[in-house]
Amino acid sequence: MAHTVESRADSPANQLRDALDRAERLVVTVDRHTVEELLVLLDAIRQSFIDLSGDGVDLRPEDVRWRSILNRLMSRPGPIVNAAAAAGGYAPLRAKHPPAEDIWWHLDSFVAQRRRKAALRLVTTIVAIVAGAAILYYAINTLFPPDPAAVMMVDATSSISQLIQQERWDDALAVVDEALTELPNEPELLIWRTVLLEHLGRADEAEEALQKAQDVYPARAALFWTVLGNTRFQAADLDGAEAAGQKAIELDPDEPQAYLLLGGLAEMRGDMNTAIEMFEKTVALAEETSPELVVIAKVRLAQALQRPNLPTPPAGEPLTPAP
Secondary structure, X not given: OHHHHHHHHOOHHHHHHHHHHHHHHHHHHOOOOOHHHHHHHHHHHHHHHHHHOOOOOOOHHHHHHXXXXXXXXXXXXXXXXXXXXXXXXXXXXXHHOOOOOOHHHHHXXXXXHHHHHHHHHHHHHHHHHHHHHHHHHHXXXXXXXXXXXXXXXXXXXXXXXXXXXXXXXXXXXXXXXXXXXXXOOOHHHHHHHHHHHHHOOOXXXXXXXXXXXXXXXXXXXXXXXXXXXXXXXXXXXXXHHHHHHHHHHHHOOOOHHHHHHHHHHHHHOOOHHHXXXXXXXXXXXXXXXXXXXXXXXXXXXXXXHOOOOOOOOOOOOOOOOOO
């Protein structure tokens, strides 16, 4: 009886199962001390399957386990390659255990090839993206080239805004004059020139620029004075901005943007009652014609309602339009 048990324990099939047990543990925990054992053990397992294939032994469960081990080798070769590198490299291990032809003896080459393919895919993707972006940029600029005048205006107004924040009024005027050499009839630039000359105390030149701006302005007169008021507001000329807003309402009592301007001035001066009145007027007048303006006015109105009402401006500085 003891002999029968011993024979069963030492049978080639059981030896194969024990080897699979060991391989399943090593493939998960492999390090530089065990990588050589694992590689040699895989050789032994492969040879056991060959030797037992003609003996009529049912090895289907063992075959499933073997395929699972091989799948792990191919899906996660990195730990084994790293362990072999720490043990001195794959090349000495192959030389030590010839012929070392199976895939587990060449996982270093497999990993290197996979990395090359991944790098190639990455480079190809980047090149494709860059090329696509370049083609798109070229197509847009070829089929829909940007308006040079619009680009110049954007650059000029951006520079002007920065310069007036720094109170560099002469430099801002120089930017306007330079842009006007290319766009002599641009209303926005002429309005800026008017405001800057007013700020510098050059009244005669400012009046001349104002007249020219009015002559070339394409929209209604009331809107012109509203734009002038907003520009003066940007340049911190609150009195001038109010005068322009009042002029706009005098020309057109139903101009909502003028009321929005006056509301902003009242808010700046702490007169919340007038600000609220002006913003409500803006909403009422713009509701049917300008939904964007309604949104802006409602936001400003909500902000005004949350602020305390400070003392109203001195007499002689009305913000509410005269009846």
